[in-house]
Amino acid sequence: MKPITWMVGGQQGDGFSSSGETFALGLSRLGYCIYGYFTNSSRIIGGHANYRVRISPYESLANADEIDILVAFDKETVDVNIDKLRDGGVILCDTSLDIELPENHSVQLIQVPIMKTAEELGTKLVKNMVAVGASAALVNVKPDVFLSIMAQRFERKGEKVVQMNTEAIQKGYDYVMENVTLKQDLSLPDVPQSKRMLMTGNDAIGLGAVTAGCRAMYAYPITPATDIMEYLAKKLPQLGGIVLQTEDEIGAINMTIGSAYAGARTMTATSGPGFALMMEAVGLAGMTETPLVIVNTQRGGPSTGLPTKHEQSDLFSALYGNHGEIPKIVLAPSTAEECYYDTIRAFNLAETYQCPVVLLTDLALSQATQSVNYIEPEPPQIERGKLKPLPHKADIDVEALESQAPETRYEQFKRFEDAEDGVSPRVLPGTPQGLHHVTGVEHSEVGRPSEDKVNRKKMMGKRLRKMEHVKVSNGVEVQGNQESDLLVIAWGSSKGVIREAIERVQEQGYNITHAHVKVVLPFPTEELKPYIEGTQHILFIENNGTGQLSALTHQLINDLPESKNLLKYDGEPFYPLEIETKLREMKEWQQRSKTSVTM
Amino acid sequence: MATTFKDFRNDVKPNWCPGCGHFSIQAAIQRAAAKQDLNPEHLAVVSGIGCSGRISGYVNAYGFHGVHGRALPVAQGVKLANPELTVIASGGDGDGYAIGMGHTIHAMRRNIDMTYIVMDNQVYGLTKGQTSPRSRKGFMTKSTPSGAMEKQTQPMQLALSSGVGFLAQGFSGDLKGIVSLIEKGIQHKGFSLINIFSPCVTYNKVNTYDFFKENIIKLEDEEAYDPSNLGMAMQKLIEHNGLVTGVIYQDHEPSFTDQIPDFDDNPIVHQDLNLSSEKIKGLVDEFC
Numbered sequence: 088m089k090p091i092t093w094m095v096g097g098q099q100g101d102g103f104s105s106s107g108e109t110f111a112l113g114l115s116r117l118g119y120c121i122y123g124y125f126t127n128s129s130r131i132i133g134g135h136a137n138y139r140v141r142i143s144p145y146e147s148l149a150n151a152d153e154i155d156i157l158v159a160f161d162k163e164t165v166d167v168n169i170d171k172l173r174d175g176g177v178i179l180c181d182t183s184l185d186i187e188l189p190e191n192h193s194v195q196l197i198q199v200p201i202m203k204t205a206e207e208l209g210t211k212l213v214k215n216m217v218a219v220g221a222s223a224a225l226v227n228v229k230p231d232v233f234l235s236i237m238a239q240r241f242e243r244k245g246e247k248v249v250q251m252n253t254e255a256i257q258k259g260y261d262y263v264m265e266n267v268t269l270k271q272d273l274s275l276p277d278v279p280q281s282k283r284m285l286m287t288g289n290d291a292i293g294l295g296a297v298t299a300g301c302r303a304m305y306a307y308p309i310t311p312a313t314d315i316m317e318y319l320a321k322k323l324p325q326l327g328g329i330v331l332q333t334e335d336e337i338g339a340i341n342m343t344i345g346s347a348y349a350g351a352r353t354m355t356a357t358s359g360p361g362f363a364l365m366m367e368a369v370g371l372a373g374m375t376e377t378p379l380v381i382v383n384t385q386r387g388g389p390s391t392g393l394p395t396k397h398e399q400s401d402l403f404s405a406l407y408g409n410h411g412e413i414p415k416i417v418l419a420p421s422t423a424e425e426c427y428y429d430t431i432r433a434f435n436l437a438e439t440y441q442c443p444v445v446l447l448t449d450l451a452l453s454q455a456t457q458s459v460n461y462i463e464p465e466p467p468q469i470e471r472g473k474l475k476p477l478p479h480k481a482d483i484d485v486e487a488l489e490s491q492a493p494e495t496r497y498e499q500f501k502r503f504e505d506a507e508d509g510v511s512p513r514v515l516p517g518t519p520q521g522l523h524h525v526t527g528v529e530h531s532e533v534g535r536p537s538e539d540k541v542n543r544k545k546m547m548g549k550r551l552r553k554m555e556h557v558k559v560s561n562g563v564e565v566q567g568n569q570e571s572d573l574l575v576i577a578w579g580s581s582k583g584v585i586r587e588a589i590e591r592v593q594e595q596g597y598n599i600t601h602a603h604v605k606v607v608l609p610f611p612t613e614e615l616k617p618y619i620e621g622t623q624h625i626l627f628i629e630n631n632g633t634g635q636l637s638a639l640t641h642q643l644i645n646d647l648p649e650s651k652n653l654l655k656y657d658g659e660p661f662y663p664l665e666i667e668t669k670l671r672e673m674k675e676w677q678q679r680s681k682t683s684v685t686m
Numbered sequence: 687m688a689t690t691f692k693d694f695r696n697d698v699k700p701n702w703c704p705g706c707g708h709f710s711i712q713a714a715i716q717r718a719a720a721k722q723d724l725n726p727e728h729l730a731v732v733s734g735i736g737c738s739g740r741i742s743g744y745v746n747a748y749g750f751h752g753v754h755g756r757a758l759p760v761a762q763g764v765k766l767a768n769p770e771l772t773v774i775a776s777g778g779d780g781d782g783y784a785i786g787m788g789h790t791i792h793a794m795r796r797n798i799d800m801t802y803i804v805m806d807n808q809v810y811g812l813t814k815g816q817t818s819p820r821s822r823k824g825f826m827t828k829s830t831p832s833g834a835m836e837k838q839t840q841p842m843q844l845a846l847s848s849g850v851g852f853l854a855q856g857f858s859g860d861l862k863g864i865v866s867l868i869e870k871g872i873q874h875k876g877f878s879l880i881n882i883f884s885p886c887v888t889y890n891k892v893n894t895y896d897f898f899k900e901n902i903i904k905l906e907d908e909e910a911y912d913p914s915n916l917g918m919a920m921q922k923l924i925e926h927n928g929l930v931t932g933v934i935y936q937d938h939e940p941s942f943t944d945q946i947p948d949f950d951d952n953p954i955v956h957q958d959l960n961l962s963s964e965k966i967k968g969l970v971d972e973f974c
Contacts, residue, residue, distance in 0.1 A: 116974070284973035294973070298966055300959025303767060322969070326961075329766055333759070334792040341756040345732070345763020348750055349771070350955040353763070371753050461974070466960050469783070477955055480728060480770040489689075497696070497726065497746055515955065516730045516748035516764070516771055524743045526751035535698065535743060536751075546705050677747035 088144055088276050092151040093222060096137035096168060097160030099127055105569055106158070106215035108136035108456075109221055113232040115285040115458055118278040120146050122583070123456035124660075129310070129394045135163045142226070144278045148422060148457055148583025155273060158218050162186065164425050173269045178220055181214075195270050197225075197263070204258050213255035220259025224267070227274035230260045230306070236429075268457040282461040288452040288580075291423040291459065292382055293318030295430030296354055301380075302328030303353040305342040307335055307361060310394045311450045312384040315356040323348055336361035340368040340381065347377045348525065350515035352434055356382035359401050360391065366408045369410030369443050371527045373413025373550070376503065376511065378437035378472075380430075382446045385451040385579075387658050396658030397450040399579050400631035402639065405445045406608055414442040414509070414553040417608040421564070421582040423603065424459045426452065431467045432559070439472040440553050441510055447607065449630065451660040452580035477515040488519055499523050499533035505545055509552035554609060562611025565618060573673055574622035576615075577629060578604040578636050581661055585628060588666035597674050604636060610643050615630055625650035628666060632656045688723045691716040696746040702737055707858035707884030707895075709803050712744050714861055715774065715803070718868035719747075724772050732761035734777030734786065736812045738805040738884075741776045755785030758793045758802065763798050769943060769950040772872060773800040779820040780810050783839050787819075790841075794850040794877055798942045801871040801878045804841070807886035808893045815889035825892060842923050845879050846916060846935055852878035853919070853935040855928075857898050858885070863931060866953075870933060874943040883931075898929075905932030 093110065097103035104125070111123045120143045127136035141151055146452035153173035156313055160167045166197040172178070174193045180186060181201040199221050205214040216237065223230050236253040286294070294313050296304070302323060306316040320330040333339040339355045346353040357365065362383045372379040385401045387393025405417045416436050420429040426448060433444040488496060502523040504511040511532075514521035529546060531537045566586065577585055581605045589599050602618050604611065619625070625648055627637035634652040643649055653669045655661055694716035702708050719729055729747035733739045735754035742749030748771075752760045761775035782804045783788050793802065809827065810816040816829035821839070824833040845853050852874040856864035864882055871878035883898050903926045905911045911932075912918055919935040943949040961969075 133787070280973065284970065286973045290973060294969055297969060298961055300961075302954045302957060302959070303763070317721075323944070327957055328949070328954060329946070329949070330767070334788050337756060337794070338789055341752065341759030342763035342766070344752070345750070345760035345765075346767035346954070347763075348760070349730075349764045349767035351767035352959060353767070367753050368756065371756075409747050430729050459973070462970050464963045464970050466963060466966060468701075479956055483726065483727075488727070493693070497693075515768075517728055517768060517955075522726060522746065522748060524749040524751065526743065527753055534749070536740070577885065612797040 090141050090143035090147050090151060091156070091157070091226065091273065091275065092139055092141045092154040093156040093220065093226070094137050094139040094168060095158040095160070096135060096164030098132070099130065099134045099136040100132035101160060102212065103160050103215055104138050106218045107140055109216070109219050109233060109236055111140045111456055112285055113236055114142050114228070115283055116232050117228065118280040118285070119143060119275065120458040121285055121456060122148055122150070124150050124451070125454055127395055135167050137168065142275060143278070145600070146458065147587060149587050150584070150660065150662060153660050156222065158222060159184070160214070174186045177225060177269070177273065179218070179225065187543065197267055199259065199262050200415070201259070204262070205255060208251050208255055208258075210251065214252050216252045216255035217259035220256035221263045223256070224260045224263035225269065225273050228588045230256050231348065245385070245533045272654070284459040284461060285456055285561065286423050286459055287314065287454055287456050288420070288423045288426040288448050289314035289384070289454065290318060291426035292356070292430045293322070295427040297322050297326070298467055299431040299434040300352045301354050301434065302326060303346045304355065305333050305339040305353070306332045306355050306357065307333055307339050309358045309361050311453045312356045312358045312382060313384055314453070315382060321354040337368065340365040342395060344368060344372050344375070344377050344379060347379055348375070348516070354380035355380065356384070358386050359388045359404070362401060362404060363408070366410070370409040370411055371414060372443045373415060374527045375525045375640060376389050376441040378441055378522065379443040380437050380446065380682045382448065385447065385449040387656070393658045398630050398656055398658070398659050399449050400635065400656070402607060402635040405447050406639070412547070412551065414440065414550055414557070415608055416440065416444045416557060416559060417443065417558070418444065418448055419578050419605055419607050420452065421579060421603055421605055423452070423457050427459070427462060435468070435470040436559065437512070438474065439470055440557055441472065441513060442553060449579045473510055473512045475512060475514045475518060475521065477518055480517065481647070483519060496520065497522055500530040502534055503530065503532045503546065503549070505532060505549050508556040509549050510556070557609050559606045559609060562604070562606040562609070563614045564603045564605055568598065568621070569600075569616070569617050570621040571600035572598045572623050572677060573670070574618055574625045575601045576604065576625060576627050576636065576640060578607070579630070581628060581630070584661045584663055585666055587663045588670060591663065591667050592670040592674070597670070599670065603610065605641070610639065612643055616644065619644060619647060622648060624648055624673065624677060626653060626669070627651070628653045628661070630655050630660065689720045691720045691727060693726055694746045694957055695721050696744065698744055700744050701740060703888050704888040706737070707807060707886070708738055708741070711803065711805055711857040711864065711882055712741060714743070714864040714868055715772060715776070715954055717865045718872060721865070721869055722872050728771050729772050730761070730764050731772045732764060732773065732775045734781035736778045736781060737782065738776060738778040738808070746772050749937055756789065757781060758774050758786060759787040761795070761800055762793060762798045765798050766943070768953050768955045769799070770953055773930055774803065774872070775800060776803040776805065778805040779804060779808060780818050783841050791844070791848045794845055794848040794879065796942050797849070797851055797876045799877070801868065801880065803868065804879070804881045805884040806881050807884050807890055809886050809890040811886045811889055822892070827889070833923070840923070841881060842899065842928050843920060846920050846923070849935050850879055850935065851876035851939055854878070854880045854933045855931050856880060856882045857902055857931055858882055859895050859898060860931070867933065874936065875944070876939065883920050901929045903930045905930050905934065923956045
């Protein structure tokens with residue numbers, strides 16, 4: 088079977104998204120792989136918004152070029168999206184809507200008394216569930232799974248609410264089954280049931296943070312990062328932790344640094360504009376060697392840019408945004424599953440190397456709902472690096488402490504000891520015989536401010552030396568051969584859509600290798616090199632206007648073969664067809680240049 | 687064998703000018719900490735930037751010297767992670783009332799248990815003499831050669847209207863007075879703001895030791911002054927153009943963490959970070 092794309096649309100704030108979420112969750116439980124993508128605007132109520140759900144028997148982490156079924160809660164939804172419908176696609180809407188279809192179309196219009204059914208059940212609110220039931224009938228899936236979701240979801244609200252919603256689904260289903268004959272079969276074939284999770288990248292980061300031992304989170308609301316704070320606000324207090332919405336992003340990151348310095352596992356999450364405000368403190372964390380985890384979920388920039396749209400244009404700011412030079416690690420996961428494991432990694436790396444770790448995601452990755460292989464509930468490895476244990480205040484023998492000679496008791500701890508690997512022993516405030524000073528000013532091994540040349544050289548060297556020792560596995564994920572006609576290099580959420588496009592083109596004997604960069608700093612030069620040496624040409628695919636990964640790769644690896652960029656920055660992620668078209672162009676161009684060489 | 691002020695001294699020589707008001711504030715912090723029987727190991731001094739920002743390195747304790755205007759967020763983060771520590775934040779008037787003003791207001795609202803000491807010299811010293819938000823109108827500096835054109839901030843009035851739980855003001859020429867105020871600030875369970883007039887002998891020839899001696903009103907000498915009366919506090923500040931010393935206001939609202947059951951008794955830094963498989967399973971299954 089080919090994946091099917093179902094889209095629901097209406098006025099933002101109208102609640103139509105609940106039908107999308109219910110439909111996606113039900114199909115996920117039945118064993119289908121889901122990719123759900125919201126498109127909305129930066130306002131609360133009004134304006135067209137839609138949620139598309141791709142349903143597939145195998146993993147497909149991308150929007151489809153076309154949609155098969157459009158569920159429209161208003162006329163605007165049809166007007167805006169009709170050109171996305173494939174030939175022979177279906178529009179499902181209320182009988183009251185006056186829909187004029189373009190001439191010479193092959194779309195089947197199915198009108199169902201959605202509103203009337205909902206009103207008969209007692210509330211317009213259940214219209215969304217009527218639509219779910221009707222949709223289930225279109226793809227020939229029994230409604231039971233959706234009924235059980237309703238029972239779970241509304242259990243707390245009482246029997247009546249559950250009954251209204253389940254009846255709405257059943258009635259929608261029955262109506263289509265009894266009254267509609269589809270011109271084309273849209274039945275989903277049975278798939279084996281497998282236990283999967285359905286989550287966004289933001290969900291996965293939140294979950295990863297909790298299991299990694301994060302117990303304090305400070306953030307300022309910003310699209311598309313806020314979900315992370317909202318998830319943790321539900322979870323951390325139950326574990327004795329805290330989530331605090333600060334006055335601004337500068338407050339957020341500095342509170343994060345304060346808690347990290349005191350010994351908590353802590354993080355902040357933001358998007359481009361907030362990330363820009365945080366930069367001075369990123370440098371402070373680097374200079375004070377405080378473990379720091381920052382999520383930057385990229386959105387359309389610059390300035391306020393496109394707050395609710397997708398982009399990958401903060402690569403440079405993650406790498407170079409702070410003034411001065413510090414050791415830093417930048418991870419760029421490409422799926423929700425990787426978001427989970429990278430978050431755990433980020434906490435371990437931050438403490439192991441005592442430096443900032445940036446988890447760089449993008450809007451599509453943060454907010455798209457995707458199927459994730461069931462995460463086995465194993466407690467992850469928690470690596471705290473060279474951290475000395477902190478005694479409880481009550482367990483400290485104060486008399487013994489006071490009987491020590493002051494020079495023993497108050498001997499300054501070499502918190503910034505010139506260690507071979509650049510990482511010094513770390514002691515937390517509250518530890519006897521650990522007193523020291525920490526400062527963003529250049530300082531000695533015990534943290535005393537110093538402008539001495541010799542000391543400066545030693546301490547800068549020590550901090551930057553960490554980067555020679557940093558080990559981050561899985562820096563790049565490669566599909567394809569070492570020898571290739573074309574090497575595609577990309578990063579972030581585009582992995583799925585690129586794979587899909589390559590599959591289409593490869594069928595015609597074009598040897599393409601896809602290298603997806605997942606750790607930006609330290610850059611996986613050695614991992615990439617053999618593939619670069621083994622290819623004729625390179626194509627960088629990025630959602631930005633300047634080809635940032637391309638520039639970085641050129642900067643770090645000498646003698647690259649001729650490369651081109653496929654860039655998109657209109658606020659939407661790539662569609663498979665866009666990449667497929669470019670790949671075909673590349674193939675023709677390569678063939679032409681070969682011919683001209685042989686002539 | 688309790689601690690004495692000597693326990694809070696170290697061998698670092700302050701880089702302040704001779705006669706700077708900050709010397710007394712440093713001594714007052716050391717004496718107040720000893721009188722409150724704190725241990726240096728459980729005191730964290732978090733500071734900002736500028737002359738006053740160096741204080742974190744001059745008190746024998748755990749010191750954190752952050753970036754300009756951001757001492758309060760760092761200090762609050764420290765306290766939330768480990769409530770077993772006594773946290774003192776300190777900085778200048780530029781740090782607290784210019785670049786960090788937002789944090790100051792929200793810290794008062796938030797009411798996390800810590801003490802904030804502002805060394806108020808009404809000028810920018812370390813950058814060599816520019817105007818501060820506390821400089822009075824007409825004050826001549828290198829950045830305002832024709833005199834400052836903006837009004838002075840009134841941080842004490844601002845604090846009262848921002849929900850501060852403990853507000854005091856002192857003068858570094860009165861060591862005994864400021865030791866007592868810092869002690870009360872440390873004792874207060876919640877956010878305490880103590881503004882201390884600390885003359886800059888190099889760049890501020892207006893707000894000098896003599897100026898304060900002549901102009902300050904001591905609230906303890908005022909008949910029937912009641913620091914639990916917000917209206918009276920505001921009235922006194924307006925009446926004397928902010929030039930009052932003593933405890934201006936104190937309430938006994940619960941602190942931020944008092945409102946979270948068991949939070950202070952179960953410090954985040956001492957918690958076991960490993961969740962049981964069962965707990966993780968519960969979290970994972972929410973997404974199925």
